[in-house]
Amino acid sequence: MDWSPQQDQIGQLAQCLRDSLSGHDVKAQRNAEQMLKQAKASPDINNYLAWITTNETANVGLSEENFFSARCAAAIMLKNNVKASYKSIPDPSKEYVRSTILLGLRDPKQQIRNFSGSVITEIVRAGGILGWPKVLPELISMIGNESGQMTSEAQDGAMGALFKICEDNRRALDREYQKERPLGFLLPKLLDFAANSNPKIRSKSLAAVNVFLNEPIAHTCRENIDVILGRLVQLTSDTDDDVRRYVCRAFALLADGMPELLKPHVQGIVEYTLSQQKNNQNAELALDAAEFFFEASNTPTLREALGPFLPQVVPVLLDSMVYSEDDQLRLEGDDDDADVEDEAKDIKPVFADAKQKGSTAVSGTSTPQGNGQAQKSVNGYAYEDDDLSEGEIDEDEDYGVDPEDEWNLRKCSAASLDAIATHYGAPVFEVTLPWLMDNLQHQDWPNREAAVLALGAIGPGCIDAIQQHLPKLVPYMITLLNDEQPVVRQITCWALSRFAGWAAALDEDRKREFFEPMMDGILQRMLDQNKKVQESAASAFATLEEAASDQLIPYCAVIVQQFVRCFDRYKDKNMFILYDCVQTLAEHAGPALAHQPLVDLLMPALITRWTKVQDQSREMFPLLECLSYVATALGEGITPFSKPFFERCIRIMHQNLEEGFHAQSDPVFDQPDKDFLVTSLDLLSAIIQSVNEQTINMLVTGAQPNMFELLAYCMKDTNNDVRQSAYALLGDCAIYIFSQLQQYLPTIMELVITQLDLSSANADPETGFRVINNACWSCGEIAMRAPPDVISPYVDRILQQLAVILMNPQVPQSLNENAAIALGRLGVSCHQQLAPHLASFAGPFLGIMRNVPWTDEKAHAYKGFVTVVLANPQALEATLIDFLIEMAGAPAVVLTGLQQDSPLEGFERVLATYKGMIGEAEFDAFLRNMPPPQEQALRGLYKF
Incomplete structure (x- = not known):
């Protein structure tokens, strides 16, 4: 496109772009943002942005530093414009931007190269692979320096852009277009670049190949897997750490996606990854190497093949579980913080669980999933899965990230050891025992902590072999609950909970010797001076409750007393896990909680929190869920408290449904969080099941707005979890208050019949089938009670x-x-x-x-x-x-x-x-x- 900018326009736009970043001058920043909004209406705006981004200098009256800032802002604005409205950009402007932005990859400044690569990637994503057919050949030409004029910076910039394109267009590149796949052209070039003399090119090209080895592995990669494997073998001896990192990552990805391919080569891969995992100078390389054992230990084919190498693999995994020196310094600075208030950014969101009804459910309850931090986990080791789908946003970005929550070498090694121990049992314990003996009473706390972590990791899988040692190991771990280092107390709570099933199954005499001290020790740590220890102890106690089940009934008084102390002491974050402890006790101890002295202890503590939590607070989810379990356990004992619970649930539902209505009709309003509806519906169900007929009739009759009208709205909500809980409540209404439900059946039965259509589950079969399941159940409950002329x-x-x-x-x-x-x-x-x-x-x-x-x-x-x-x-x-x-x-x-x-x-x-x-x-x-x-x-x- 033959286009030239006007100098005065460049100056004005560059100044606005610079001022838009002026955090110290709010007035100038606002004026600049307003002018940039107006500038968006110009048909040439994207041409100017591309020009400013790709030109190192311009005579516009700005210093070099300020013009560089304007260039960065121009690139960001250009990317956003492409993302928001690429299709509406005039074709001549698209052509100019595409031809110009490639120049930014040659810029001496890495930031501009990176920004230009992001714009290029966004253009490919928005316009499709076929919308810019020349981009891949041009990038490959730059990387390969076919013209002989490319600097190493330009090659690096082009390689970075190509990697971003691969990352953002993984499926599109492997799709057939007229019987050809773009990846068929691209893959051989990437493998060639993996032998480039520049280590940055080698590592990024291999990283790009790895993009296509993620599950599901690209069709083109499967067709060329022998060539890929051959290149990986060549690169195992590479001198660059980053290259070896991506080699290890490739082996981990193939262990997950094509384990049969690696099985004949397992000895060489094990030896190689172990050598890289031992690299104490590069934690990222060690983690990528350890990922192979994590994937292999969870893949039956390779897990079986690891057997002969256990004496080599297990010690390396164990050594990798000791905190690094940097982590040790960070953790030794942990203070007693139990009295420090939590900040909102420290509390990650929790999510409600809808209830399943019918022949697979018991008494209308659902299994508690735990209301602690909303994180993925593998065998209890916080495993952050960063494989987000295209366009997906990590919801945790708005919350503070605790280093202890991150997936790292230590956790990867522990999870791998857990999986291997579960499969092999005694042989793993035999290899681990000497290491445990050396470290369990080590004078350095990191070694003691790692030994307890190892003991917890192998415990369930090696229980037959370890059982004879538990009479000595468990009392010793109980002493570590008083270790001076909080992190040792923290891991000991978790490790002890792994043996709760063993202790709970002992005879009465041995239960007094081992189970009661274990239970008491964890309960005491729930009031630790350190909030992380409190959190670990509460999570561990919830696990112990699950394992012990009704064996806890004789101890309910002691447990509830400690829970009440925790309600007085805990700050907001740990309160979420305390709810989980209470609801798990209610689930397993059941009617034992209805003993009046326990009701008099527990309910005031819950009511105090109930009055403090605002209707819009995310804490309302776990609180309502906890109360639904407590109501079920107390039965008619919940009656004195039922009116405020019932009325607040009705109010929360009404508010949420109104907000949803406004959001549908006016995009200015945000969509409300559906978990408010789910947990309110579930608590209403629990109350209806628990209180006597006279009380529930009074509550339903007095509900404002009408409960059945709100229920009907929930039954046609777009959210599957809401509908699932709504149909659970409908069935409970049919069982306990059919006389009040009957007059609403003409509306409700039409909704039930619509929900029974299997096509309603097409969008999300897993959750959709659960909704239909509850609709079937509620339909049956209505049919049992409705007179023939009504049904x-x-x-x-x-x-x-x-x-x-x-x-x-x-x-x-x-x-x-x-x-x-x-x-x-x-x-x-x-x-x-x-x-x-x-x-x-x-x-x-x-x-x-x-x-x-x-x-x-x-x-x-x-x-x-x-x-x-x-x-x-x-x-x-x-x-x-x-x-x-x-x-x-x-x-x-x-x-x-x-x-x-x-x-x-x-x-x-x-x-x-x-x-x-x-x-x-x-x-x-x-x-x-x-x-x-x-x-x-x-x-x-x-x-x-």
Whole structure:
């Protein structure tokens, strides 16, 4: 494009760009930002930005330093313009920008080269690979210095841009365009550059290749994997640390994606990565080397191949678990900070868990996932997965990053050791034991700490071999709970929790000797003077609660007393984990918490926090979730507290739904956080299940706005977690307050039928199926109680939706089961409408129900199914034997213990009906077609 800038325009724009960075002159900064907004309307704005970015000097009255700042600001603005509106940029301007910005890669200043590379990458991303077909050949020409005129800086700039393009366009580069893949052209060039004399070119080209070795490995790389592997082997002897880093990373990626490829070469790779992991001068290289063992230890093919090398691998992993000198200095500065208030940036977000209902859930509860820091983990080692999808933003960027939360050599080694120990057991312990003996009582705290970490890492996997040593090891670790170094106390809490299952399973005498001191020691550390130790102790105690389960019941008083002290002492961050401890105790100790002295202790502490936390606070999520478990555990004991809980949940839901409505109609409003709805719905469910009928009727009647109207809005929310919890609440309403629910059924049943459509799960099958599962369950609960005239208008459509689920083998088994149970329950009051269709659904129904354990829900379903059979007995002839076998498998306690809900009378009537239809002798002969044990059981259970 033949375009030239006007000098005065360059000067004005450069000055504005410079002033936009003037943090010390707020007025100038605001004026500059306003002028830049106006400048965006100019059709030539991007040309000017590209010109300023790529020109080292300009006679515009700015100092060299200020003009450099303007150039950086121009590049950033240009990138943002391309990102926001590339398609609307005039074609001549696009051509000019594309041809000009490449010059920025030759700039002497690295920042400008990097900024130019970012603009180039954004153009490729916005316009597509085919939108700038010359960019890859031009970059390759620059890197290879085909003209003979490129400086090493220019080659480095072009290589950096090419790497960014690979990183941001991984899938697009491996896609076929007219039977050709861009990566087919690019990959050989990258492998050639990996042999370049410039180590920066070698390392970045190999880094670019590694982009395509991430799962799923690029098709082109799979086709050329032998060539890639050959280049990697050549580069193992490279003198540059960064090159060797990317070689190690490539081996780790291949261990994950193509383990069979590496299996024949495992000895050489193990020896090489061990040699690199021992590099004490380069922590990044050591970590990338250790990543191979992490991936290999979690891949069955390579994990098996590591067996012969355990004596070499395990000691290196153990040594790598000792804190570095820099970390030691940082940690030795940790002060007692229990009285220091937390800052908002220190508290990462927590996320609510929606509840699953139906045949796979127990009493409407869900498994607590823990409300500590919202981080990914592998076997308990904080593992930060930075493999974000294209365009995905790391939500943790807005929060302070604790170095202890980062994935590092120490944690990678510990996680690898854990996985290897789980697979190999005793052989790992045999290699580890001498190292443990040298370090467990070491005078230097980093060695003691690493030994405890190692003990915790191998403990569960090596439990058979280590068990004989635990009577000595556990008491010693308990003494380390009082170590002068906070970090030792911190890791000891975690390590002890790894042996909680062993201690909880001991006989009473040995439990007093080991379990009680372990429990007491961790409880004491929950009130440590150091907040990180508090956090570790609380997490460890939640783990102990899971492992001990109802074994904790005798200790509830001691535990609750300590929890109450923690409520008085904890700052905001650790309060989140304390909620997890309380709800886990409520889940496993259950009704034991309803003992009035414990209620009088615990509830005031929770109420105090309840009154402090604002409706909009993120702390409301774990608090509401905790309260839902407590309400379930206390049963009617929650009644005195239920009114404020209920009313606040209604208020939070109303606020959230209103905010969502405004956000949909006006983009100025932010979308509200759906977790407020999820946790409020779950607490409402828990209250409805727990309090007496009179109380819940009073609460629901007095709710403002109306609870069922809010529930209907939640049932059609766009968020799957919200809908999942909404349908859980709907089912509970059907069970406990059907008389109040009934008048809203015309609206609600239409929503239920819509939700039963499997296509509603297309966008996100995993969570979508859970919503449909809860919809099936709630539909069945309604069908059990609704009079025929109320439910009959919906029966045909419900049957159609449930039949589709029943006959679809691709949906999860739990969904098949809940659909079958709902269909059976529908027969309780609507058997006449279902009877004509019996032959079509009886086979799938019986096949699915065969795998469902005999519970009250299964009995209810068969009570309804029997009623349908009696209305059309001829339709069951093809599957009658299957039905009789199911009847024979019904436990006597189920048949006799459900009173009016029992299918016993119906089963007996079915037998009498077929006996009358076929004739007594013929029916007796027919029963001999059953397997003898089932025939005998049938004759023993029923009167016929």
